[in-house]
Amino acid sequence: MRLSANDLNLLCQCAIAAAYQAGHIIESHAGRPVAVGNKTGGASLAAQVVTEVDHLSQQAILQALQPACEMFDLAVLSEEQADDGSRLRKDYFWCIDPLDGTLPFIEGVAGYSVSIALVDRAGSAIIGVVYDPLARNLYSAVQNGGAWRDGQRLALPITASRGNILKFITDKSFAADPLYQAAEAGLERLALGLGYAGAALVLQGGAAMNACQVLADAPACYFKFPKPQAGGGSVWDYAATACLFREASAIACDMFGNDLELNPQGSLFMNRCGVLYCADSELAPALVELYRQLQNSC
Numbered sequence: 001m002r003l004s005a006n007d008l009n010l011l012c013q014c015a016i017a018a019a020y021q022a023g024h025i026i027e028s029h030a031g032r033p034v035a036v037g038n039k040t041g042g043a044s045l046a047a048q049v050v051t052e053v054d055h056l057s058q059q060a061i062l063q064a065l066q067p068a069c070e071m072f073d074l075a076v077l078s079e080e081q082a083d084d085g086s087r088l089r090k091d092y093f094w095c096i097d098p099l100d101g102t103l104p105f106i107e108g109v110a111g112y113s114v115s116i117a118l119v120d121r122a123g124s125a126i127i128g129v130v131y132d133p134l135a136r137n138l139y140s141a142v143q144n145g146g147a148w149r150d151g152q153r154l155a156l157p158i159t160a161s162r163g164n165i166l167k168f169i170t171d172k173s174f175a176a177d178p179l180y181q182a183a184e185a186g187l188e189r190l191a192l193g194l195g196y197a198g199a200a201l202v203l204q205g206g207a208a209m210n211a212c213q214v215l216a217d218a219p220a221c222y223f224k225f226p227k228p229q230a231g232g233g234s235v236w237d238y239a240a241t242a243c244l245f246r247e248a249s250a251i252a253c254d255m256f257g258n259d260l261e262l263n264p265q266g267s268l269f270m271n272r273c274g275v276l277y278c279a280d281s282e283l284a285p286a287l288v289e290l291y292r293q294l295q296n297s298c
Contacts, residue, residue, distance in 0.1 A: 001091050001092075008145075011118055012118075012140060014065060014067075015065070015117075015129040016138065016140060018060070018116060019131035020138075021064055022057040022099075023114050025053065025060055026053055026133045029056075034106070035051060035052045036050075037049075051102060053105065055080055057098035057099050057114065058079070058096065061096055061114070062078065062096075072092070073091070074092050074118070075092070076093060077095050077268075078096040078097075078236070079098060087119070088121070088263070088265070090121065091121055092119065092121070093119055093263075094119075095117040095118070095119045095240070096115070097116075099112060099114065100115045100208040100209070101113060101208070104204075104206055109205075111204055111209045112133075112134070112209065113132045113208045113209050114130070115130050115236065115240045121263060122263070123259075123260075124262070125242045125243035127243060128141045128147075128239065128242065128244045130208045130241060132209060137216075139240075139241075141246075143247070147215065154244075156249070162195045163196065165197050165199070165200050166191040166197075166219045166220070166283075167200050167217070167219065168202065168222075169205075169214065169222045170224055171203060171206075171210070172203045174203055175203060178298070179225060183225075186290050190283075190286050190287065194283065196219065207222075207237035208240060210222045210277075211238070211241035211252075212244070214250070215248055218279035219280060221280070222275070223275065223277070225255060225274050226272060226274040227274075228271070235261075235264070235268050238260055238262070239262050241277065242262065245277055250277070251276070251281060251284040252276070254273035254275060255273060255288060255291050256273060256274075256288060257284065257288045260275065274291075276288070
């Protein structure tokens with residue numbers, strides 16, 4: 001089955017409605033004590049914590065999207081339920097992170113969101129919706145329809161941003177990476193070499209909001225280096241923002257410069273390849289090369 005442009009716009013509105021419903025649940029629990037549990041996941045704490053709010057948000061999203069699943073024969077991949085493999089058999093699947101940035105949510109700091117994407121069987125995200133329930137910002141994109149934030153088309157001030165500080169955004173676990181110190185110095189050299197005033201390495205937030213900050217606050221870049229340990233985020237952390245970036249004419253790839261693989265046959269973790277989101281088209285290959293140099297120097 002091939003979805004038409006009208007179908008995609010309808011499904012995007014379904015995803016937006018689901019994200020708003022889940023966001024309202026998350027917002028109503030923010031700043032309050034919540035039950036926190038552990039789950040089998042990646043090596044980092046962020047990949048192992050889960051709350052009752054994750055499950056409540058997921059329940060609301062799945063209920064909201066169920067009619068669309070039946071109408072268009074869509075599969076579902078969602079973080080807090082087992083992968084049933086239907087994403088590999090059907091033409092399209094919803095890729096859902098009901099509470100991306102669970103750890104920031106538990107800590108009561110910004111950086112959490114609802115992330116919903118529609119991905120085709122080939123692994124391309126064709127709808128992306130991210131809702132920030134704290135700031136109440138909505139990001140959305142549909143294939144060939146542009147990227148939007150709160151009804152305003154996203155336009156990246158790339159050329160005008162040279163001469164400013166270039167922000168490199170990643171999560172807090174990077175502080176323990178063996179490449180941290182060398183990378184910090186390398187990022188400063190890279191930024192200066194591209195004509196920026198310098199670099200600022202920022203460790204914060206969940207994957208979806210980290211990526212959205214690149215679009216909302218250029219010049220910036222979000223990256224995660226590959227690592228041997230299981231983790232590095234999963235496909236539901238990146239699917240929606242991969243669509244947003246493509247439609248904003250920005251760069252979303254892995255740390256080797258390849259397209260993000262969003263419907264893999266094997267592990268759903270991204271640690272094997274890392275991720276790279278850039279608003280500056282010259283920055284992506286420069287950072288790919290820097291990572292290669294850092295690896296070779298180990």
